[in-house]
Amino acid sequence: MGSKKLKKIISEDKQCLFQNYGDRLPVCFVRGKDSFLYDQDDKRYIDFFSGIAVTNLGHGNKEYRKTLHRQIDSLLHTSNWYYNREQNEAAGLLAKLSFPGKTLFANSGTEANEAAIKLARRYGLSLHKNRYEIVTFTNSFHGRTYGGMSATAQKKIHEGFGPLVPGFTYLPFNDIGKFRKALKKNKNICAVMLELIQGEGGIVIADPAFVREIFDLCGTKGVLTIIDEVQTGIGRTGALFAFQHFNLSPDIISLAKGLGNGVPVGAIHAKDFLAAYFPRGSHGSTFGGNHLACAAASAVLKQVGKKSFLANVNRLSRFFLNRLNHLKSEVDFIAEVRGMGLHIGIELTKPGARLVSKALDKGLIINCTAEKVIRIMPPLNITPEAARAGMKILESTFREEGGPGANP
Ligand SMILES: Cc1ncc(COP(=O)(O)O)c(C=O)c1O
Numbered sequence: 001m002g003s004k005k006l007k008k009i010i011s012e013d014k015q016c017l018f019q020n021y022g023d024r025l026p027v028c029f030v031r032g033k034d035s036f037l038y039d040q041d042d043k044r045y046i047d048f049f050s051g052i053a054v055t056n057l058g059h060g061n062k063e064y065r066k067t068l069h070r071q072i073d074s075l076l077h078t079s080n081w082y083y084n085r086e087q088n089e090a091a092g093l094l095a096k097l098s099f100p101g102k103t104l105f106a107n108s109g110t111e112a113n114e115a116a117i118k119l120a121r122r123y124g125l126s127l128h129k130n131r132y133e134i135v136t137f138t139n140s141f142h143g144r145t146y147g148g149m150s151a152t153a154q155k156k157i158h159e160g161f162g163p164l165v166p167g168f169t170y171l172p173f174n175d176i177g178k179f180r181k182a183l184k185k186n187k188n189i190c191a192v193m194l195e196l197i198q199g200e201g202g203i204v205i206a207d208p209a210f211v212r213e214i215f216d217l218c219g220t221k222g223v224l225t226i227i228d229e230v231q232t233g234i235g236r237t238g239a240l241f242a243f244q245h246f247n248l249s250p251d252i253i254s255l256a257k258g259l260g261n262g263v264p265v266g267a268i269h270a271k272d273f274l275a276a277y278f279p280r281g282s283h284g285s286t287f288g289g290n291h292l293a294c295a296a297a298s299a300v301l302k303q304v305g306k307k308s309f310l311a312n313v314n315r316l317s318r319f320f321l322n323r324l325n326h327l328k329s330e331v332d333f334i335a336e337v338r339g340m341g342l343h344i345g346i347e348l349t350k351p352g353a354r355l356v357s358k359a360l361d362k363g364l365i366i367n368c369t370a371e372k373v374i375r376i377m378p379p380l381n382i383t384p385e386a387a388r389a390g391m392k393i394l395e396s397t398f399r400e401e402g403g404p405g406a407n408p
Contacts, residue, residue: 002026005040025360032059035382035390037365046390048378049365053199053231053343056258057303058379064261064299071295078291080284086294093301094269097240098253102275105267105289109230109256110143112266115283116193116226116254117147119270121167122277123224124190134226135182135192137173139370141200142193142228151193154201173198174207176214183217191224191251196242199231202370203338203345211246224274226252230266231343234258235304235380238314238341245340258304263296265289304380313380316387317341320376323391331398335372344376345369355397364393 002010009028027045029037035058037045050056057064071086078084091103106112117134124131134151136142142151146165149157153170169186171178173194183189192214198204218225227250232242236258239245243253251274256266267289287293303309321337324346328334336347348355352368359366367375376394378387 003041009040025357027360034058034060035379035386043363045360045363045365046378046386046393047365047382048376048390048394049367050258050377050379051262052257052367053236053377054257054260055262056234056236056380057261057300058381061261061303061381063303064296067295067299068263068292071292075291077287079286080288084289084291084294086291086298087289090267090289090294090297090301091269093298093305094255094267097301097305098269099249099271101269101271103267103269104278104283105265105294106256106285107264107287107293108143108266109228109254110145110148110266111285111288112230112254112256112268113142113151113193113228114145114147115268116228116252116270117151117191118283119252119268119274119277120191120193120224120226122282123274124188126277127190127222128188130188131190133167133169133186133188133190135169135171135179135189137171137194137198139173139198139201139204140193140195140228141198142195143230173201173204174210176210179210179214180217183221183223189221189223191226192218193226193228195228195230195232196246197232197237197340197343199343199375200369202347202373203343203375205338205340206246208246211248215248215250224251226250226254229253230256234300235310235313236341236343236377238310238317240305240310242340259300260293260296261300263293265293265297267297309381313341316378316380316382316384317344319384319387320344320391323395324376327395327398331402333402334398339376342376342378342380342382346374346376348372348374355401358400359393359397362393362397364390364397366394 028040031038035047037047094103121132136151138153140153142148150165150168196206227243233255252270254268259265324337333349335349352374356368
C-alpha cells in the first residue's frame with residue numbers, strides 16, 4: 001500500500017488540506033514528459049486523462065515551454081488597469097479560429113461561465129425587467145461557484161449549499177418537445193446554456209437535431225445561445241470547438257481547461273454586439289488574462305489550431321474507438337463506447353472505480369465519471385506507440401475484470 005515517501009505525502013495531505021477531494025488515488029506525480037507521468041518513486045504511467053482534459057499538448061511540450069519560459073523571464077502580471085499585448089494576441093487567435101467577436105478572460109471554467117451568465121442576464125434585462133432566466137439541461141456540469149453550480153442541473157452538486165441563484169430552468173437533455181414548450185410559455189428566458197458533449201455527466205452527446213432546433217428557436221425569439229466548451233473545446237473532440245462539428249453559430253462560448261494546457265486560464269468569446277452589455281466597471285478580475293495565462297493560451301492555440309494537428313486527433317480517435325469497440329465485444333460489462341475525437345466514454349454496466357485503481361497499478365491513468373463511465377482523454381498529441389501501450393494495459397485490465405459470463 002505505497003512507499004514510505006507516499007505514506008508521508010498522504011499523511012501531510014490529511015493534516016494540512018481540506019478533505020473535499022476525499023481519499024485521492026494513491027499516487028503523487030512529480031514530473032511529466034509527453035504522454036507520461038512519473039510518481040514519487042519514479043514509476044512511469046501513461047496518461048489517458050490529461051488532468052481532466054487540460055494538458056492537451058501533453059507534458060513538457062517544446063514550443064509551449066519555450067513561450068512560457070520567455071514570458072516568465074519578461075513579465076507575469078500587471079492587472080487589467082493596463083493594456084496587455086498577450087491578451088490581444090490570444091483574443092485575436094480565438095476570434096480567427098472560432099468566430100468574429102470579442103473575448104473576456106477569466107481564471108477557470110466556472111468563472112468563464114459566471115461571465116457568460118452575467119452577460120446573458122444584462123442582455124436580457126436590457127430588454128425587459130423580468131427577462132433573466134436561463135435554460136440549462138439535466139446531467140449538465142457548469143462549475144462550482146454559485147452561478148456555475150446553480151446552472152448545473154445535478155442535485156448532488158447543490159447539496160447543502162442552498163439557496164441557489166434564482167432564474168435557472170432545468171430541462172431534460174435531448175428532449176426538444178420540452179424545450180419548445182418552455183420557450184413558448186416563458187417569455188422571461190434570456191439564454192440557453194449547454195454542453196454539446198456532457199463531460200462530467202458521462203460523455204453524453206447532444207442529438208444534432210435537438211441542438212439544431214434549439215438554435216433555430218432561439219434565433220427567432222432573440223434568446224442567446226451559450227455553448228459551454230470548457231471540456232469540449234481546444235481540439236478535444238477533433239474540431240477546435242465542438243460547435244464546429246454541429247455547424248452552429250453560438251452567441252457565446254465559454255472556455256478553460258485545455259486553453260492554458262495547465263496554466264489556469266478561462267475565457268468567454270462572444271459575438272461583437274454583446275460587448276456593449278459589459279460596459280466599463282460591470283465585470284472584471286485581478287488575474288483574468290494576465291500575461292502568463294495569455295501567452296500560454298496563444299502557444300496552445302497556435303499548435304492545436306493547425307489542420308494537421310486536428311487531423312491527427314481524428315486519426316487517433318479512430319484507433320481508440322476501433323480498439324474499444326473490439327474490447328466491448330470481448331467483455332460483458334461494457335454497455336456502450338461513445339465519443340468524438342479524444343473525448344471518449346466507455347459506459348459500464350457497473351461502477352468503474354475498481355478498474356481505475358487496477359489500471360493505475362499497472363501504470364495507466366484513466367478516470368471514471370458519472371459512476372459508470374470510464375473516460376479516455378489522452379493528450380491530443382499522444383504518439384501511436386504510447387496510445388497502443390496504454391490500450392494494451394486497458395484491455396488487460398478489462399479482461400481480468402471479466403470476460404463473457406464472469407460478472408453476471
Ligand atoms: C463543461 C464544464 N464546464 C465548467 C467546468 C468547470 O470548470 P473549472 O473546474 O475550471 O471551474 C467544467 C469542469 O469540469 C466542465 O467540464
